Amino acid sequence: MKKYVIIGNGAAAVGAIEGIRSVDKEGGITVISREPCHVYARPLISYLLQGKTDKKRMLYRPESFYEDNGVKVMYGRAAVKIDPEGKKVKLDSGEEVNYDKLLSACGSDPFVPAFEGIETVKNRFGFMTLSDAEALEKELSEDKSVLIMGAGLIGLKCAEGIAERVGKITVCDLAPRVLSSILDADCASLMQERLEKEGIEFLLDDTAVRFDGNKAYMKSGKEVSFDILITAVGVRANISLLKEAGADCGRGIVTDEKMQTSLKDIYAAGDCAESVDSTSGQRKVMAIMPLAYMQGRCAGVNMAGGEEIIDNAMPMNSIGFFGLHCMSAGTYEGECYEEKGEGYIKRLYTKDNLLKGFILIGKNARAGIYTAMIRNKTPLDSVDFETLKKTPSLAPMGKSYRTEKLGGVV
């Protein structure tokens, strides 16, 4: 009977458990979970503060999940060392866990730069975990001002989550626009305007250089007073365990198409892993939850002796603020087809007879048809792209595609 050990208890771990069990119903699975709780949907913590979900509903899998899959979870334990020769993981409790196949699914941790005086700030929070959200929630009240450092996905979702529950929110970011990792200036300003309508203020191209108690001194010379500081500057992949064990690492743990690392019998998946973006050919950490699940599942299948590869990974995001949704996928290079209207932008990027990426804000019906074209590398000259670019639909994909997809089992 094989022994599988998974470090981490998020989406990639769940994917791995389901992947292993699709091949091997018998082997023992041990999950080492730093957080002392059942797997939950981390991106939902902002919805939790908004009152749109609760702790029970935000469980990523049913309560019986581990039991149903014969998984032993070691809660509240962290792996501190991996011995790839002896095939064992040492835990912070001193215990050792043996493995035949190991998965690193230990995600990423927030990165907080060493701002001068940050230790003088009393009410300081991150916004990654359920415990972060619960700690923050205790401090929320309508008379309080909040400074959020970071206008990325995490910082802005946090802003939306608490907007109704605090007096004032200021968001600052070193980048000159919001959501700078996924949007260009035009698209970003559309999203920014929506957030500003809710009273959220922005200090862009600006950051705190020094803190003193409840005051931030900005690079621009401005001073911002706050009651609560939230740091959402960025995250870093947790690579140190694997790196010390000798695995090839860049910004993340380097993986192949099977999610295997450079070390025998050790795999990596999710936010700690680095893999190839099929739309740009570049190797990168793509810290997105759907991919974490899929990579975990792929790793699990391979760990259990099955065969699966991922060769079509790409960055993609669907994120909304106060009802305005923004979807993006792939790489923004090549020729750009644009449609623009009130509260609406559509951009499709094409190159070498392929759809490479898109941004859709405001209207997103059937966006997955575009995503599939990118993922499947559909040659544009094999479809009626003139129609498709205006309306994502299946008719312009051609009769054989329709017959196969709508007439058969897919």
Place this chain on the structure above:
Amino acid sequence: MKRVYVNEKWCLGCRLCEYNCAYANSGDTDMVRALRGKKINPNIVVEEYGDINFAVSCRHCADPICVKSCISGALSKEDGMIKVDHDKCVGCLTCVLVCPYGCIKEGEHGAVSKCELCLENSCGEPACVKGCPNRAIVFEDRG
């Protein structure tokens, strides 16, 4: 398992399936009251392309990318059917971003909406199939 299939050769583009779908999922017992004056938001959509018409609804894929991509755990596959837990869904629309057939959409009350073969509503069998006047949409087991 049985799924909904369309034969574009027989589709008249009458859109009755869209109306029957909207009615079946309205929770109302009177079609006129359920639909009059309202913009319908059905889970089956008729495409028109030149002289071609056909209806598209969830394929209930063998390897569903929507379920794999769901960030809240609201989408699951049970007995071959992909269903939405409306209590768990927060409407992030990641499934809309990944569905290759464009068959999941923003619903009402903040959750997404998709074809659940009318097993979750009072109709009990696909209303689109039952009401199709030319048998262009069928409910069959093709493997």
